[in-house]
Amino acid sequence: MNRTVLIIGLVLTAPLVWILASGFGKNPHAIDSPLVGRAAPTFALRQLNGGETVGLTQGGQPTVVNFWATWCRPCVQEHGVLTAAAARYRGKVKFMGIVYEDTEERIRAYLKRSGAAYPTLIDEAGKTAIAYGVYGVPETFFIDAKGQILYKHAGPLNPQSIEGYLRKLTQGSP
Amino acid sequence: MIAQLALLAAVSLPDVSAVVGPPSSTPISGKALEEHTEQLSDTIRCPVCQGSSVGDSPSEMARNMKQQVKELLALGFDDEQIIVYFEASYGEFIRLEPSKKGLNALVWLAPLVALVLGVILVLRRLSGAPKVDHSQQPSQGALPDDPDLARWVLKVRQEVFGWPDGEPPEEAS
Numbered sequence: 001m002n003r004t005v006l007i008i009g010l011v012l013t014a015p016l017v018w019i020l021a022s023g024f025g026k027n028p029h030a031i032d033s034p035l036v037g038r039a040a041p042t043f044a045l046r047q048l049n050g051g052e053t054v055g056l057t058q059g060g061q062p063t064v065v066n067f068w069a070t071w072c073r074p075c076v077q078e079h080g081v082l083t084a085a086a087a088r089y090r091g092k093v094k095f096m097g098i099v100y101e102d103t104e105e106r107i108r109a110y111l112k113r114s115g116a117a118y119p120t121l122i123d124e125a126g127k128t129a130i131a132y133g134v135y136g137v138p139e140t141f142f143i144d145a146k147g148q149i150l151y152k153h154a155g156p157l158n159p160q161s162i163e164g165y166l167r168k169l170t171q172g173s174p
Numbered sequence: 175m176i177a178q179l180a181l182l183a184a185v186s187l188p189d190v191s192a193v194v195g196p197p198s199s200t201p202i203s204g205k206a207l208e209e210h211t212e213q214l215s216d217t218i219r220c221p222v223c224q225g226s227s228v229g230d231s232p233s234e235m236a237r238n239m240k241q242q243v244k245e246l247l248a249l250g251f252d253d254e255q256i257i258v259y260f261e262a263s264y265g266e267f268i269r270l271e272p273s274k275k276g277l278n279a280l281v282w283l284a285p286l287v288a289l290v291l292g293v294i295l296v297l298r299r300l301s302g303a304p305k306v307d308h309s310q311q312p313s314q315g316a317l318p319d320d321p322d323l324a325r326w327v328l329k330v331r332q333e334v335f336g337w338p339d340g341e342p343p344e345e346a347s
Contacts, residue, residue: 012287034262035263041263125241125242130235135264136222
């Protein structure tokens with residue numbers, strides 16, 4: 001009888017222990033995205049400066065899509081990192097900044113002060129952010145030339161991390 | 175020009191059909207649309223909130239999602255298509271009531287299995303418990319063999335039960 005109780009106890013508790021143990025092994029700040037490894041949602045958005053609509057279509061050039069806002073301190077911290085990377089990879093990788101829950105006036109004033117190296121796009125009613133499963137900002141998606149999301153980075157990028165992503169993104173690109 | 179017009183069309187709504195196929199229900203409007211939007215929004219988790227639904231949360235993200243639910247219902251997408259669209263971006267986390275498939279089924283099945291196993295365990299224990307043979311029980315008046323101990327037992331009986339000399343009274347037949 002004691003053996004039976006032991007086996008039943010193990011059968012009931014083992015899955016719970018496995019779930020807890022696998023949870024401990026994960027980075028609590030990392031947010032898994034079901035979109036990684038799949039085709040990036042296509043979009044076409046209005047530019048902040050009133051230029052022509054900019055979009056992401058399937059295929060073309062490797063692309064970095066960054067969701068950000070001026071009220072987000074880490075976004076402001078990584079702005080220089082993204083600007084420098086965009087300049088370094090000009091002609092090889094397209095960069096796009098998509099405004100997340102912010103006003104055009106504030107974004108315009110910020111970019112006037114800090115400079116803009118790539119298009120800033122207005123996401124009406126947050127539909128593109130929803131399509132990309134954005135939880136908060138900053139979040140950055142690295143999309144290969146085939147239009148597939150290779151990586152999602154939640155939180156601010158630093159020069160080392162973005163360089164790592166961009167090297168992998170441009171491997172095999174002409 | 176044509177390419178630009180195509181892009182402008184996409185500005186109004188992301189390509190939901192690319193994810194879930196064409197609308198499989200009939201478009202609704204007016205009061206029915208409002209009611210259905212509220213109802214469906216209550217089943218979708220707000221991704222930036224602590225366990226509240228898109229219908230309950232006042233956050234801008236939740237309001238945007240609720241608005242998109244309304245637009246999709248108005249276009250004729252059915253409930254499952256709309257949930258699957260959000261699920262494609264956020265994963266199953268977005269469902270406030272997870273589906274009863276795969277590992278999730280454990281949440282529903284485990285308590286039932288535990289209950290059944292518990293009942294079986296109790297029944298087996300009860301059926302296997304040794305039967306009490308009342309004929310083998312010592313009578314109330316039995317005393318230990320040790321005379322000293324027997325003397326004390328009688329004394330205790332006298333004190334506790336009020337039996338004269340510690341002997342139990344004769345049972346009326």
